[in-house]
Amino acid sequence: MDFKSFLSFVESRRSIRKYTDQKLGREKIEQLIEAASWAPSNHNRQGWKFIVFEDQQEIFSLAQRTREFVEKSITHTHKLVADKAEELIYYSGAFDQSPTLILVMHKKSPAVSKNIIDMATSKLASGEVVSTAMACQNLLLAAKAMGLGACIMTAPLLAGKVWKSLDNLPMGFEPTCLITLGYPDETPQAPRRKKLEHIIEYR
Secondary structure, X not given: OOHHHHHHXXXXXXXXXXXXXXXXXXXXXXXXXXXHHXXXXXXXXXXXXXXXXXXHHHHHHXXXXXXXXXXXXXXXXXXXXXXXXXXXXXXXXXXXXXXXXXXXXXXXXXXXXXXXXXXXXXXXXXXXXXXXXXXXXXXXXXXXXXXXXXXXXXXXXXXXXXXXXXXXXXXXXXEEEEEEEEOEOOOOOOOOOOOHHHOOOOO
């Protein structure tokens, strides 16, 4: 594949939030996660986990619990956050109609990072969050190649306690994001992109 073809493919990917009722099936899900597993990772630790939800009632229940938690939490927050309450509550549970939902998790930062690096940067320095993010990008591109739709979501993690309270989560891992998956039921327009001169600095 040459660069022009690759760029055209990347530019054609969209974040899909509306899906048909058609189920993916385990084979397609495993193909997507196989693609994710080939992302680069810090010291090849491959410090990621993918928790797959397929039951529509469970997904809907998680969305309800997430919205309720966020709504309750916002009543105690700063006015600037409260002004965006409706939007935050909506997006925190906007995965409620997704046929398949993946909770992506990253391995907690090694203790050595926390001891020698400022706590604010220890997660990035350990590489686990960045590695997992790259795995997610592989999954998104694989979904596009397979004619599927996908969307990364982080707003639901505002209700962190909801996700951390789930049974049988892998020990030593933390939530990174959610990915919704399914057959697309929308064709969004391409979002505007910043010009290169606005994002590049040569030194």
